[in-house]
Amino acid sequence: MSKTIAVIPGDGIGPEIMKATLRVLDALDCGLSYEFVDAGMVALEKSGDLLPQPTLDAIAKHKVALKGPLTTPVGGGFTSINVTLRRHFDLYANVRPAISFPGTKSRFENIDIITVRENTEGAYLSEGQTLSEDGETAISMVRNTRKGSSRIVRYAFELAVKKGRKKVTAVHKANIIKTASGLFLNVAREIAKEYPQIEFNEMIVDNACMQLVMKPEQFDVIVTTNLFGDILSDLCAGLVGGLGLAPGDNIGTEAAIFEAVHGSAPDIAGKGIANPCALLLAAADMLDHLGMVDKGDKVRNAIRDVMTNDRDSVTPDIGGKGTTDTFGDAIVKRVRA
Numbered sequence: 351m352s353k354t355i356a357v358i359p360g361d362g363i364g365p366e367i368m369k370a371t372l373r374v375l376d377a378l379d380c381g382l383s384y385e386f387v388d389a390g391m392v393a394l395e396k397s398g399d400l401l402p403q404p405t406l407d408a409i410a411k412h413k414v415a416l417k418g419p420l421t422t423p424v425g426g427g428f429t430s431i432n433v434t435l436r437r438h439f440d441l442y443a444n445v446r447p448a449i450s451f452p453g454t455k456s457r458f459e460n461i462d463i464i465t466v467r468e469n470t471e472g473a474y475l476s477e478g479q480t481l482s483e484d485g486e487t488a489i490s491m492v493r494n495t496r497k498g499s500s501r502i503v504r505y506a507f508e509l510a511v512k513k514g515r516k517k518v519t520a521v522h523k524a525n526i527i528k529t530a531s532g533l534f535l536n537v538a539r540e541i542a543k544e545y546p547q548i549e550f551n552e553m554i555v556d557n558a559c560m561q562l563v564m565k566p567e568q569f570d571v572i573v574t575t576n577l578f579g580d581i582l583s584d585l586c587a588g589l590v591g592g593l594g595l596a597p598g599d600n601i602g603t604e605a606a607i608f609e610a611v612h613g614s615a616p617d618i619a620g621k622g623i624a625n626p627c628a629l630l631l632a633a634a635d636m637l638d639h640l641g642m643v644d645k646g647d648k649v650r651n652a653i654r655d656v657m658t659n660d661r662d663s664v665t666p667d668i669g670g671k672g673t674t675d676t677f678g679d680a681i682v683k684r685v686r687a
Contacts, residue, residue, distance in 0.1 A: 353640060354383045356408040360418025361390040362614025363624035363674075368418045370626040370678030371633050374652075377682045378645045380637065385412065389431055390420035390614075400431055406438060415607045416636060418629060419614040435607060436469050441600035442498065443505045444469040446583035446611070447635070449650075451627075452658045454591030454668050458566055463586050464515070465572045466506040467579020469600060471498045472530070474576045492530045494575060499537040505601070506573035507545045517549040518542070521558045521574035521582060534575050559585060587611070594625040594667050597632035599639070606639055608632040622673045625665040627653055630681065652684035 357372070359365040375382055387405040394400050400422065409415045420431045435441065444467040450459050471493055478491035503520070510518050520538035524531040535552060542550035553561065555578045561568065562582070566589055572582060587596040593612035600607045610628035618624055630649055637646035656677065657664055663680040664670030670677075 352381045352383070353414070354385055354412050355636070356405070356412045356415040357384040357386050358389050358405065358415060358417040358420070359386065359392075360614060361392055361421040362419060362616045362619040364390075364418025364420070364614055366619070366622065366624050366674050367610065367626040367629045368416075370674050370681075371416070371629045373678055374630060374649060374681050374685060375633055375637075377685050378637075378648065380640075380642060380645055389417075391423070394423070400428060401434055409435075409439065409605055409607065413605050414636060414640065415605070416629075416633060417607055417609040419610055419612060421614045421616070432609075433474070436600055439600075439602050439605040439607070440470060441602040441605065441607060442468065442470045442501055443599075443601040444579060444583070445509070445599040445601060445635070446579075446586065447597060447631070448583075448586035448590045449595075449631075450590050451595060451654055453661060453664070453670075454595065454657075456589060456591040458589055461566050461586075461590050463566065463569045463572065463589075464509065464513075465574070465579055465583040465586055466502065466509065467573075467583060468494075468498055468502040468534075468575050469579075470576075471495060472576030474580075492527070492577075494530045494533050496533065496537060499534045499575075500541065503534075503538045503541045503573055506571055507541060507548055510548050510571045511545065515548070515570050517551065517570040518545075519558070519569060519572050520550070520552045521555050521572055521578055522552060523555050523578070525554060531575065538573065555582075558582065562586065562589065583611075591668065593628065595627050595631065597628055597635055599632065599635045601639070606636070608636040608639070622675060623665050623667075624674050625667050626674055626678055627668075648685050649681070652681045655684050656680040 359368040387408045446465040448463045450461045473492045522531045522535040524535040598611040634646040634649040663672040663676045
């Protein structure tokens with residue numbers, strides 16, 4: 351197989367972890383080639399645009415992108431680059447796996463939860479935002495649609511089938527937000543009937559948060575709306591040791607962007623100690639998406655092996671003494687074996 355993907359190295363630690371990740375992909379002999387494009391502060395400094403047109407063109411052309419963390423300047427009217435990309439390419443499904451790895455400072459073991467978050471509507475549409483002239487009253491609309499709810503719930507069930515999962519939990523607040531959250535829940539109930547082989551349950555969001563920190567093993571695939579999904583996916587990342595182990599997949603019908611969900615960490619940029627795991631796990635998900643599931647699993651297994659048996663090679667954030675390069679070297683060695 352020969353496939354070109356768009357690669358956005360990103361800001362801060364982005365280029366360092368991207369370099370390590372691409373070395374692993376090359377060692378796997380995936381037949382991938384790369385078109386490097388810019389976004390974020392790097393792009394702003396080069397071209398005066400946070401998200402230049404050539405970058406959008408490359409993603410549209412190749413339909414798959416691997417993205418390092420980006421910095422959106424605070425203030426100055428800049429829109430989040432991630433939000434812009436999701437809207438531009440209609441990347442409606444945000445898929446966030448949370449998997450336990452050995453040697454992390456987490457409270458639980460054997461967690462394997464996938465959060466499927468609706469990515470394009472709900473509370474983050476920023477529609478109807480008004481602030482009264484006296485500054486006392488702020489209003490923002492929440493809009494869910496049957497189309498948006500249907501495609502995200504169906505995506506979650508199809509993912510469950512494809513990955514051999516047993517249960518899908520729809521998380522909502524329909525007891526209070528009876529229209530917007532109620533529509534989502536009703537659609538979830540309807541679609542669940544089409545997948546009798548998958549157990550379906552529903553949970554109010556506040557209870558879901560409590561259950562996740564008390565008995566996370568009861569969850570398998572979670573499907574929910576935009577705001578709740580944003581919160582729950584970070585909560586799940588916290589259960590397995592933090593955002594350093596959290597990949598994010600943004601999937602649409604015409605394009606898919608795979609990313610590390612953590613920030614650009616400018617405080618450690620250039621020090622060579624950034625953990626590449628989140629981006630490596632995103633790359634593994636990308637390989638699954640491209641039909642190379644065995645190679646995706648090889649990456650995950652190599653990370654697990656290094657974190658279990660080669661603690662000196664892993665980065666300080668997960669208790670090691672190594673660097674981005676030593677961590678990458680150890681993973682490269684294992685995927686080549």
